[in-house]
Amino acid sequence: MRIGLFATCLGDTLFPEAVKSTAVLLARLGHDVVFPPGQTCCGQMHVNTGYQREPVPLVRNFADQFGDASIDAVVMPSGSCAGSVRHQHEIVAERYGDAALRAGVATVKAKTYELSEFLVDVLDVDDVGAYFPHRVTYHPTCHSLRMLRVGDKPLKLLRAVDSIDLVELPEADSCCGFGGTFAVKNAETSTAMLQDKMRNIATTGADVCTAGDSSCLMHIGGGLSRIRSGTRTLHLAQVLSATRTSPYVPTEAVR
Amino acid sequence: MSSTFLGMPATPPRSPYGTGNLRGDRKFPEAAHDELRNEQLRRNLGRATRTIRAKRLDVTGELPDWEALREAGSAIKTDTMNRLPELLEQLERKVTERGGTVHWARDGVEANEIVARLVRATGSSDVIKVKSMATQEIGLNEHLESVGITPYETDLAELIVQLAHDKPSHILVPAIHRNRDEIRQIFLKEIPGVDPSLDNVPAHLAAAARAYLREKFMTTKVAVSGANFGIAETGTLAVVESEGNGRMCLTMPDTLITVMGIEKVLPRYQDLEVFLQLLPRSSTGERMNPYTSMWTGVTPGDGPQEFHLVLLDNGRTAALADRIGREALNCIRCSACLNVCPVYERAGGHAYGSTYPGPIGAVLTPQLAGMHAAKDDPNSSLPYASSLCGACFDACPVKIDIPSLLVELRHQHTEQSGTTAEKLAMKAAATVMKHPKLFTAAQKGAGIGRVLGGRDGKISHLPPPFDGWSESRDTEVPPKQTFRSWLASAEGAATMRAAADEYEQNRRKPEEEK
Numbered sequence: 001m002r003i004g005l006f007a008t009c010l011g012d013t014l015f016p017e018a019v020k021s022t023a024v025l026l027a028r029l030g031h032d033v034v035f036p037p038g039q040t041c042c043g044q045m046h047v048n049t050g051y052q053r054e055p056v057p058l059v060r061n062f063a064d065q066f067g068d069a070s071i072d073a074v075v076m077p078s079g080s081c082a083g084s085v086r087h088q089h090e091i092v093a094e095r096y097g098d099a100a101l102r103a104g105v106a107t108v109k110a111k112t113y114e115l116s117e118f119l120v121d122v123l124d125v126d127d128v129g130a131y132f133p134h135r136v137t138y139h140p141t142c143h144s145l146r147m148l149r150v151g152d153k154p155l156k157l158l159r160a161v162d163s164i165d166l167v168e169l170p171e172a173d174s175c176c177g178f179g180g181t182f183a184v185k186n187a188e189t190s191t192a193m194l195q196d197k198m199r200n201i202a203t204t205g206a207d208v209c210t211a212g213d214s215s216c217l218m219h220i221g222g223g224l225s226r227i228r229s230g231t232r233t234l235h236l237a238q239v240l241s242a243t244r245t246s247p248y249v250p251t252e253a254v255r
Numbered sequence: 256m257s258s259t260f261l262g263m264p265a266t267p268p269r270s271p272y273g274t275g276n277l278r279g280d281r282k283f284p285e286a287a288h289d290e291l292r293n294e295q296l297r298r299n300l301g302r303a304t305r306t307i308r309a310k311r312l313d314v315t316g317e318l319p320d321w322e323a324l325r326e327a328g329s330a331i332k333t334d335t336m337n338r339l340p341e342l343l344e345q346l347e348r349k350v351t352e353r354g355g356t357v358h359w360a361r362d363g364v365e366a367n368e369i370v371a372r373l374v375r376a377t378g379s380s381d382v383i384k385v386k387s388m389a390t391q392e393i394g395l396n397e398h399l400e401s402v403g404i405t406p407y408e409t410d411l412a413e414l415i416v417q418l419a420h421d422k423p424s425h426i427l428v429p430a431i432h433r434n435r436d437e438i439r440q441i442f443l444k445e446i447p448g449v450d451p452s453l454d455n456v457p458a459h460l461a462a463a464a465r466a467y468l469r470e471k472f473m474t475t476k477v478a479v480s481g482a483n484f485g486i487a488e489t490g491t492l493a494v495v496e497s498e499g500n501g502r503m504c505l506t507m508p509d510t511l512i513t514v515m516g517i518e519k520v521l522p523r524y525q526d527l528e529v530f531l532q533l534l535p536r537s538s539t540g541e542r543m544n545p546y547t548s549m550w551t552g553v554t555p556g557d558g559p560q561e562f563h564l565v566l567l568d569n570g571r572t573a574a575l576a577d578r579i580g581r582e583a584l585n586c587i588r589c590s591a592c593l594n595v596c597p598v599y600e601r602a603g604g605h606a607y608g609s610t611y612p613g614p615i616g617a618v619l620t621p622q623l624a625g626m627h628a629a630k631d632d633p634n635s636s637l638p639y640a641s642s643l644c645g646a647c648f649d650a651c652p653v654k655i656d657i658p659s660l661l662v663e664l665r666h667q668h669t670e671q672s673g674t675t676a677e678k679l680a681m682k683a684a685a686t687v688m689k690h691p692k693l694f695t696a697a698q699k700g701a702g703i704g705r706v707l708g709g710r711d712g713k714i715s716h717l718p719p720p721f722d723g724w725s726e727s728r729d730t731e732v733p734p735k736q737t738f739r740s741w742l743a744s745a746e747g748a749a750t751m752r753a754a755a756d757e758y759e760q761n762r763r764k765p766e767e768e769k
Contacts, residue, residue: 017734050664
């Protein structure tokens with residue numbers, strides 16, 4: 001398949017390792033990964049903060065970049081960005097866009113997937129050939145769980161990883177407290193939620209807490225770093241792209 | 256806005272500013288700041304919401320047609336809202352035919368005056384009350400007291416709140432923020448003639464309340480209630496409850512006055528079969544609530560011989576006029592969304608400043624009372640009191656898409672707010688992001704953020720408005736290389752080529768080696 005990779009603005013700028021892993025993983029599975037260079041941001045932060053006029057050009061740009069019929073699927077390492085493309089773009093297009101935008105949004109929405117959905121539903125693979133000899137716990141991010149309904153697809157993928165020690169996270173489905181600008185506007189309530197998430201992570205004794213969204217991981221990882229917890233966060237794509245020949249090395253690539 | 260009034264519709268009135276209990280005195284983050292430090296509240300809420308969540312999942316999970324029930328509930332309420340005026344007129348007709356009197360109240364002020372007038376006409380200076388969100392919303396108790404009528408709350412938790420001169424913090428469990436020691440203290444101080452040796456055993460506390468209330472039930476001639484449902488087809492009103500105090504209030508007095516929000520009407524008697532399944536299972540996590548009382552007008556020789564129904568608007572028509580926001584009127588006040596909300600669980604009900612807290616409160620309150628009624632209206636912070644995690648939508652028995660409503664109200668807020676620093680920042684961000692070249696330049700600029708990091712590459716202090724974030728979270732400095740620059744580099748190209756080669760090699764391998 002010819003896959004249009006959407007890096008997401010956050011992944012591209014702050015968490016490139018997660019995007020690299022996504023690209024490598026898809027290529028290793030035999031697919032042609034293309035990166036439309038004009039891509040930027042899906043506009044989720046705007047919409048979730050209450051701005052719907054401002055992201056119109058972003059929604060248009062997304063549809064333009066990925067709308068081409070030569071792209072069979074648009075894949076992104078983010079449940080919340082996929083959720084934005086699938087649920088919010090049409091709201092913005094309906095209200096402030098034109099007929100062309102509405103059509104473009106509908107086209108691109110139909111072929112947009114979060115990584116784990118794409119692997120399990122479209123490619124029909126559980127075992128991506130990964131090797132990850134570490135103790136891992138999985139946090140299902142809210143938008144992947146309740147907006148995209150990825151269900152246990154990420155866990156199916158993780159269970160098939162060679163040598164992984166996968167431990168269940170207590171109260172896994174409760175929000176980590178990120179919520180985009182919520183973590184800034186309601187920082188204290190967000191922190192209270194984060195504390196409970198970190199307490200649950202601690203009980204697993206995991207080396208790595210993984211999830212399908214770099215944004216939530218930035219939140220959880222930022223908290224774990226502050227309390228010097230010893231558990232680190234890693235995007236699902238990074239776990240799935242590690243192999244025996246190129247294993248995950250617990251220090252991030254040169255920063 | 257249009258420069259002319261010609262042809263522009265007038266917006267229906269919201270609940271008048273400064274009346275009732277639909278607005279706190281400060282914004283959510285400030286109120287939450289204090290509530291989060293209340294350890295007792297945090298423990299009570301954590302324990303109570305966890306217990307009730309588990310119970311709800313048990314009794315909703317056991318029904319094979321639960322999702323179909325939710326669909327039906329949503330469809331019935333949506334149909335109701337689509338033809339609310341005709342249903343209300345039908346209800347009025349039926350109640351009147353059966354000997355009741357219907358009053359229409361545009362807002363809480365009118366409703367309070369109507370109720371006070373009706374009570375005065377009976378000659379009674381006391382009323383007993385069934386727990387009611389509508390009368391809490393309009394501040395009926397405060398109004399009655401101001402005109403010399405004493406209201407007695409008869410629901411145990413509501414009584415605790417009233418005796419403590421406090422406000423409810425949960426739709427279903429109004430005293431969820433109190434523990435048994437506090438309740439004992441309140442009873443000792445406020446219940447006349449209470450046994451001074453009263454201890455904190457829940458059964459003893461309940462018995463003390465029971466003895467106090469029994470006397471009120473036997474002697475008070477007027478009761479005020481709310482209504483869970485009003486059936487247009489028959490004129491029947493329904494109240495569901497757990498303690499039997501409602502049954503007492505609805506049957507024993509001579510006069511019954513019911514205050515009902517206009518959105519509580521249902522078209523048909525048969526619709527109750529859907530809602531009497533949805534409500535208790537979603538609310539208390541019970542298969543059936545202990546008491547369901549239904550009455551239709553007046554029955555000679557049985558129950559109250561005078562019945563008044565006060566139909567309350569108080570901003571509901573304004574909410575109904577909003578194409579998207581009207582969905583919030585489908586709420587049946589079960590409180591399932593509160594119990595699953597991670598924000599409510601930490602901050603508690605008082606932080607919302609309204610009779611309606613939690614996720615549904617965050618979308619209902621601004622619509623009933625407005626969120627731009629004054630400068631820095633505290634209600635404008637409510638749509639932001641959510642991480643948009645979506646747990647409320649999953650729990651809602653009538654499938655109200657609360658996260659989408661929150662996003663919609665946020666949009667209405669930004670549209671109303673004129674030019675703010677945030678809006679300028681959002682515009683600037685969008686301008687940069689719609690031009691890939693500018694975006695790439697900005698990404699390079701972000702690399703400068705590396706200087707903010709300490710030796711470990713972590714940023715531990717950020718300036719406002721991000722100081723709240725950095726209070727409890729480290730932020731990694733931006734990496735040296737973005738994904739797109741890596742992909743364009745020789746290393747990126749080689750890595751991608753190697754990955755593709757790996758697939759080819761794997762493919763060529765004989766099956767057994769794979």
